[in-house]
Amino acid sequence: KVDSDRLWETIHSTAKWTDVSRSPSRADDIRTAGLSRLTLSNEDKQVRDWFVQTTESLGCKTFVDQIGNIFAIRPGLSNDDVPATFVGSHLDSQPSGGRFDGVLGVAAGVEMLRVLNDNWIETEGPVGVVNWTNEESAKYPISMMGSGVWADRISLQDAWDARSVHPGSPVTTAKQELEQIGYLGSVPASYKDGIRLGAHFEIHLEQGPKLEIARQAIGVVEGVQAYKWFTVTITGRESHAGTTDFSNRADALYSAATFITMVRDVAKSLGGLATIGMLTVSPSSVNTVPGEVKLSLDIRHPSDEVLDKMVRTIQSESQTLASAATNTAQGRHHLTKITIGMKEDFSSNAVKFSPEAIRCVEQSAAHLLGDETKIRRMTSGAGHDSVCTNMHCPTAMIFIPCKDGVSHNPNEWCEKVDCATGANVLLHSVLRMDKL
Amino acid sequence: KVDSDRLWETIHSTAKWTDVSRSPSRADDIRTAGLSRLTLSNEDKQVRDWFVQTTESLGCKTFVDQIGNIFAIRPGLSNDDVPATFVGSHLDSQPSGGRFDGVLGVAAGVEMLRVLNDNWIETEGPVGVVNWTNEESAKYPISMMGSGVWADRISLQDAWDARSVHPGSPVTTAKQELEQIGYLGSVPASYKDGIRLGAHFEIHLEQGPKLEIARQAIGVVEGVQAYKWFTVTITGRESHAGTTDFSNRADALYSAATFITMVRDVAKSLGGLATIGMLTVSPSSVNTVPGEVKLSLDIRHPSDEVLDKMVRTIQSESQTLASAATNTAQGRHHLTKITIGMKEDFSSNAVKFSPEAIRCVEQSAAHLLGDETKIRRMTSGAGHDSVCTNMHCPTAMIFIPCKDGVSHNPNEWCEKVDCATGANVLLHSVLRMDKL
Ligand SMILES: NC(=O)NCCC(=O)O
Ligand SMILES: NC(=O)NCCC(=O)O
Numbered sequence: 001k002v003d004s005d006r007l008w009e010t011i012h013s014t015a016k017w018t019d020v021s022r023s024p025s026r027a028d029d030i031r032t033a034g035l036s037r038l039t040l041s042n043e044d045k046q047v048r049d050w051f052v053q054t055t056e057s058l059g060c061k062t063f064v065d066q067i068g069n070i071f072a073i074r075p076g077l078s079n080d081d082v083p084a085t086f087v088g089s090h091l092d093s094q095p096s097g098g099r100f101d102g103v104l105g106v107a108a109g110v111e112m113l114r115v116l117n118d119n120w121i122e123t124e125g126p127v128g129v130v131n132w133t134n135e136e137s138a139k140y141p142i143s144m145m146g147s148g149v150w151a152d153r154i155s156l157q158d159a160w161d162a163r164s165v166h167p168g169s170p171v172t173t174a175k176q177e178l179e180q181i182g183y184l185g186s187v188p189a190s191y192k193d194g195i196r197l198g199a200h201f202e203i204h205l206e207q208g209p210k211l212e213i214a215r216q217a218i219g220v221v222e223g224v225q226a227y228k229w230f231t232v233t234i235t236g237r238e239s240h241a242g243t244t245d246f247s248n249r250a251d252a253l254y255s256a257a258t259f260i261t262m263v264r265d266v267a268k269s270l271g272g273l274a275t276i277g278m279l280t281v282s283p284s285s286v287n288t289v290p291g292e293v294k295l296s297l298d299i300r301h302p303s304d305e306v307l308d309k310m311v312r313t314i315q316s317e318s319q320t321l322a323s324a325a326t327n328t329a330q331g332r333h334h335l336t337k338i339t340i341g342m343k344e345d346f347s348s349n350a351v352k353f354s355p356e357a358i359r360c361v362e363q364s365a366a367h368l369l370g371d372e373t374k375i376r377r378m379t380s381g382a383g384h385d386s387v388c389t390n391m392h393c394p395t396a397m398i399f400i401p402c403k404d405g406v407s408h409n410p411n412e413w414c415e416k417v418d419c420a421t422g423a424n425v426l427l428h429s430v431l432r433m434d435k436l
Numbered sequence: 437k438v439d440s441d442r443l444w445e446t447i448h449s450t451a452k453w454t455d456v457s458r459s460p461s462r463a464d465d466i467r468t469a470g471l472s473r474l475t476l477s478n479e480d481k482q483v484r485d486w487f488v489q490t491t492e493s494l495g496c497k498t499f500v501d502q503i504g505n506i507f508a509i510r511p512g513l514s515n516d517d518v519p520a521t522f523v524g525s526h527l528d529s530q531p532s533g534g535r536f537d538g539v540l541g542v543a544a545g546v547e548m549l550r551v552l553n554d555n556w557i558e559t560e561g562p563v564g565v566v567n568w569t570n571e572e573s574a575k576y577p578i579s580m581m582g583s584g585v586w587a588d589r590i591s592l593q594d595a596w597d598a599r600s601v602h603p604g605s606p607v608t609t610a611k612q613e614l615e616q617i618g619y620l621g622s623v624p625a626s627y628k629d630g631i632r633l634g635a636h637f638e639i640h641l642e643q644g645p646k647l648e649i650a651r652q653a654i655g656v657v658e659g660v661q662a663y664k665w666f667t668v669t670i671t672g673r674e675s676h677a678g679t680t681d682f683s684n685r686a687d688a689l690y691s692a693a694t695f696i697t698m699v700r701d702v703a704k705s706l707g708g709l710a711t712i713g714m715l716t717v718s719p720s721s722v723n724t725v726p727g728e729v730k731l732s733l734d735i736r737h738p739s740d741e742v743l744d745k746m747v748r749t750i751q752s753e754s755q756t757l758a759s760a761a762t763n764t765a766q767g768r769h770h771l772t773k774i775t776i777g778m779k780e781d782f783s784s785n786a787v788k789f790s791p792e793a794i795r796c797v798e799q800s801a802a803h804l805l806g807d808e809t810k811i812r813r814m815t816s817g818a819g820h821d822s823v824c825t826n827m828h829c830p831t832a833m834i835f836i837p838c839k840d841g842v843s844h845n846p847n848e849w850c851e852k853v854d855c856a857t858g859a860n861v862l863l864h865s866v867l868r869m870d871k872l
Contacts, residue, residue, distance in 0.1 A: 094719065094721055094724055095721055096674060096727075136721075138719075138724070143722075165720075207679040208676075208679035229722055229723075238845040240643045240817070240818055241734045241844075242709065242734070242816075242818040246700070246709070248645065253696065253712055254697070254700060256693070257694075260693035264682070267682075268682060273677065273681075273682070276690075277689075277721050281713070283530065283531040284601075284602070284714045287573065287734050290712075291532075298678070300678050380679075381676070382723075408674055408721070409674040410674075
């Protein structure tokens with residue numbers, strides 16, 4: 001059994017490596033302080049150093065790969081050629097994120113190592129804990145970047161070249177920052193030539209309200225919905241706010257507003273989700289009609305086919321919007337022309353986790369909880385590093401409830417007892433898989 | 437008569453003091469190169485130095501006041517106690533502005549000095565040229581800031597403390613930058629205790645399409661419509677883009693989109709204008725539902741009363757929007773609450789210029805053009821420094837046509853012949869006023 005207090009302490013003590021400048025007023029109450037630890041920041045370096053020191057002190061060997069993923073491996077009884085059964089998640093956060101998203105998974109992995117050591121347990125094969133780089137993609141907008149490179153679904157070069165987008169900070173590439181914080185490793189970032197994974201288990205807060213509403217303790221995650229990210233560029237024409245009649249305007253921001261309401265309508269009609277999380281206006285002057293807007297579009301659906309349909313519908317509705325916004329009256333066309341372009345940045349198909357790994361989770365949960373009604377099979381709305389590991393090794397996930405279903409918010413909260421229950425299921429899932 | 441080539445040369449040669457990083461690709465064609473010279477920037481310092489050197493070499497004394505307005509005064513025949521008849525405008529530009537907005541007015545003033553000198557003309561009272569600080573308000577969003585401080589409608593302290601808003605540049609105050617570029621003068625910035633104005637004439641491009649469409653050469657500006665600026669803050673709740681159903685969201689950007697379309701509807705229904713030129717999203721992450729949006733709102737109407745009605749309508753419609761966006765279903769209220777707050781930053785009542793000064797312009801135009809059909813009485817859609825000077829001295833403006841009615845855009849364009857015609861009307865208006 002995990003030590004509930006110790007796990008809780010790990011989660012909250014590592015939260016001191018946070019950028020306090022982002023939420024200073026709330027920093028004294030752990031229920032609302034949240035966490036601001038953008039990937040590859042100084043705070044991320046500090047928590048990485050902690051991770052390496054802690055896992056090494058617990059008897060692991062650590063390996064840093066070329067994209068900064070850190071693998072800590074505890075030897076098993078068999079020879080070293082057997083790939084380890086891993087627990088993994090991420091220590092980076094959203095700009096104003098919560099204390100559990102990602103951190104719970106890594107902390108539960110460290111807790112697993114401690115329980116194994118305390119109880120002199122030797123596993124058949126090695127077991128490990130992995131901290132994946134830039135899962136959040138808040139700074140470098142490539143989702144699940146570190147695990148994606150490892151899984152060979154993102155090229156190392158594309159990830160190295162990713163440019164930071166966080167407003168108010170200078171633009172850097174991921175490679176520059178890996179070097180800067182000393183985590184540009186030499187191990188190939190590859191499931192083939194680098195660290196091999198025998199299996200991957202991840203515990204995470206649900207980030208949605210289902211478990212809480214149903215008063216259930218454990219979600220056995222069967223898979224992850226599909227999602228795609230786009231950069232949308234809307235161009236109009238800069239003009240004077242006081243002298244340009246509406247009939248002479250090509251207002252890129254006004255068209256962006258109609259685009260934003262349109263995508264929500266499309267998503268609703270197809271039963272999916274759509275979010276515009278980033279938007280910048282140019283030239284950004286109070287008395288100038290905007291000439292260009294760039295925005296991010298995140299769309300999701302459990303079905304790949306419906307997601308594709310969502311893309312096609314949004315694309316064609318965009319063209320309708322742009323034409324409707326352009327005033328074609330005599331001589332006005334070039335003054336009022338609106339264009340809308342969409343560039344796909346990222347795509348993740350719907351994922352089904354490994355039946356074998358799911359079984360390990362489900363049996364452990366049933367065994368530990370002794371009450372099937374507390375357990376729910378479910379699909380994840382969010383992407384996780386497990387999406388990438390699932391391409392190359394048996395993978396499954398464990399969800400625990402979170403308050404109000406809230407995540408990506410400093411108010412994100414999980415109860416201590418739920419963290420411990422989930423961490424126990426994780427520990428036992430790893431041990432079951434190790435036996436297999 | 438002004439020297440058309442020399443005036444044209446002044447306009448375009450001073451455009452070399454531009455921030456080329458903003459529009460490098462277009463820099464070789466003067467018709468599309470535009471001008472990027474934010475107030476108090478290094479480029480602004482250079483053009484100010486040019487202004488001081490040039491007017492001094494033409495026999496003026498120059499004075500810099502506490503907000504950086506530069507007054508160049510050419511003595512008249514009478515004693516020095518008579519306040520000068522001024523030509524004024526501004527040398528700052530929008531981030532991607534045109535070469536004529538403001539610059540034409542100052543260049544025509546310099547050309548006036550040259551014509552007076554070349555022809556050994558001595559005026560009764562002194563005449564002058566003034567370059568007002570931060571007319572554009574693109575960097576420090578206080579409209580007509582320098583002339584507003586001089587007119588005592590903005591306090592010196594508020595103007596000094598104004599914080600820069602241009603994205604990608606560090607935040608500075610206006611006072612810091614005045615010091616930095618060496619234009620924090622010691623003359624009181626005050627119509628009472630500082631440089632007094634006997635009259636103020638300003639030539640400007642129309643920034644709208646009326647003169648061009650009517651093929652008229654000169655607009656005699658009777659006044660300026662009313663306008664107000666607000667900062668609007670919309671708050672919702674940050675949450676995860678992949679796991680938060682629409683019914684659980686408080687999406688500040690989605691509400692901003694409905695706000696943007698609402699204000700246009702209100703403006704249209706009341707015959708006014710409304711523009712959102714700036715908008716920032718927080719926390720600005722591709723997979724986080726935005727928790728806060730801040731945007732600028734610029735609204736205009738020829739009538740003060742209708743403008744006030746526009747404000748009240750937008751305020752009440754905002755509250756309706758916010759309530760409609762908040763899902764009050766059981767337990768959802770705190771998760772979906774949207775608020776919309778509006779803070780007024782700036783207000784300029786509708787202005788009627790001095791009949792006496794208007795008469796000087798109209799008579800000069802009639803005399804020089806010899807064709808009344810080429811002259812149009814009109815109201816300005818944009819604010820100008822003349823709005824402020826009109827509070828304390830006889831003031832009028834001259835408009836000339838601009839291509840497609842476009843301004844606040846690098847494609848802003850005036851024909852050479854129109855600049856010269858307008859500058860001649862300006863010169864003669866000053867001489868007429870001097871006689872009065
Ligand atoms: N779990 C999580 O927040 N993942 C980020 C990737 C996503 O946007 O779903
Ligand atoms: N002329 C001009 O562009 N003035 C700026 C003030 C305004 O927004 O009207």
